[in-house]
Amino acid sequence: MHTVLIKNAKVVNEGSIQNCDVLIQNEEIVEIADSISAKSSDTQIIDAEGNYLFPGIIDDQVHFREPGLTHKATIETESKAAIAGGITSFIEMPNTIPQATTIELLDDKFEIAKKTSWANYSFMFGGTNDNLDEILKVDPKKVAALKIFLGSSTGNMLVDDPKVLENIFSKTNLLIAVHCEDEATIKSNLATHIKTFGEDIPMEYHPKIRSEEACYLSSSSAIALAKKTGARLHVFHLSTAKETALFDNKLPLGKKKITAEVCIHHLWFSDEDYKEKGTFIKWNPAVKTTSDREGLWKALLDDRIDVIATDHAPHTLEEKKNVYTKAPSGGPLVQHALIAMLENYHHGKISLEKIVEKMCHNPAILFQIKNRGFIKKGFKADLVLVDLHAPWTVNKSNILYKCGWSPFEGFTFKSRVTHTLVNGKVVYNNTKFAKTSNAQQLEFNR
Structure with missing residues (x-):
């Protein structure tokens, strides 16, 4: 079982911001609580250090x-x-x-x-x-x-x-x-x-x-x-x-x-x-x-x-x-x-x-997407960790689009994405990507 524990996050979800830990097993969020302890030695722990956790x-x-x-x-x-x-x-x-x-x-x-x-x-x-x-x-x-x-x-x-x-x-x-x-x-x-x-x-x-x-x-x-x-x-x-x-x-x-x-x-x-x-x-x-x-x-x-x-x-x-x-x-x-x-x-x-x-x-x-868009128990663990106070400037060296340019080139943003999880896997961590992706086709509750 693949387990990820996000500690010390400010979770932004459904109109509120709460200091929480979030436990993920395989693809899903299984627990959200004030404090969660790792249940096994192979749990991947991410210390959010008070940064903000958004749904993907x-x-x-x-x-x-x-x-x-x-x-x-x-x-x-x-x-x-x-x-x-x-x-x-x-x-x-x-x-x-x-x-x-x-x-x-x-x-x-x-x-x-x-x-x-x-x-x-x-x-x-x-x-x-x-x-x-x-x-x-x-x-x-x-x-x-x-x-x-x-x-x-x-x-x-x-x-x-x-x-x-x-x-x-x-x-x-x-x-x-x-x-x-x-x-x-x-x-x-x-x-x-x-x-x-x-x-x-x-x-x-x-x-x-x-x-x-x-x-x-x-x-x-x-x-x-x-x-x-x-x-x-x-x-x-x-x-x-x-x-x-x-x-x-x-x-x-x-x-x-x-x-x-x-x-x-x-x-x-x-x-x-x-x-x-x-x-x-x-x-x-x-x-x-x-x-x-x-x-x-x-x-x-x-x-x-x-x-x-x-x-x-x-x-x-x-x-x-x-x-x-x-x-x-x-x-x-x-x-x-x-x-x-x-x-x-x-x-x-x-x-x-x-x-x-x-x-x-x-x-x-709006699109009736199944089990995504929220930080909820039983939902897919699509999550984004953001540092609101980590300035960086958009330039050619950090633009990832194939076209190689951005209308924001030269602008310095105050915030940056530090981690992105897709279906429970950390696929982006401080400018580095995982070796493989973990994407799925979206399903709709219709």
Whole structure:
């Protein structure tokens, strides 16, 4: 029996912080108490030394680029970076090459993850204008959700036929996760700016092109359709204050039919950062104004926004250095997501308990993930130990993403992840990884 005992930890869980010991046997937490003694000489003891113990972070939106785009990233490289950042479970998006829009192609991704992932994993199935028959075959106990792009997609994954969209919303029992930007509005805005600037549009116009109007038109339409059909809808990466008015906090998360997510970059950056960061903070939806950022924070803290995620979407430096119209949107974030939120804690913007709620508890509740997201007896021992007072600076030598860069390069964080456990095994310990991973496929209580 593999046994780990974590001593002298400040356990952050379910709205409180308590000084506890945590005993793990094999994959599960078996005891949480004020003081626990090792029951055998071969027990692995970790002295937390008063540092904070979180449930493993669950990231509900990543793009790990495999298969087909492995010059940017792989499931192995990015899940390893995630582990270093305290993310123990991820849900990956379907817009790879080929796209995961058939059961066979989805199963191929599960096989890759089974062999190479360092973090627990699941995938979303991709909706298109013509794959409803495949959607209806999806096993909801195995697959996290159905992903639909209502704007800004690749290949044939833009679902722009209203009849098809209503048919999907009406017939699937899967949670539907959506990227909401109105494509017609964006195309019109882009054409106007190309007339003025040509291909080399200054980056500060990105939030004018992928505008508040484009976001609100699409998200409000998706929500109206969900209410009409009774579908279970999750709106990814809100970027505007205006959109937050579409969501409420009247019900507990487990009873909500319509939920929302915000990403690290929309909470951290604003349009004032484009002059310094340029295309390195080019995301879809765009990073917008400081007032939008503050509106997102307000909605996050009052529970209209339910989840914090990364939308980790790496591209190579060469790709990012192109002019505006050629530079792809997206950036790497999994290694730095938790510590970025802890930086906001240090600045008094959010409590540790709220970080755990939005990054651990709520993704587990929202996606009905079995036995993860909490520090509880009988739950899987996915755990993260954090030192809140151990400054370090992000630079090329410690960036783990395959793309080799980060929008946080040069920034000094106050906190660091010291240990990450996945299914009861220490897989990351003070910058060093275990020889092998211990990841599992996520299961869903549906």
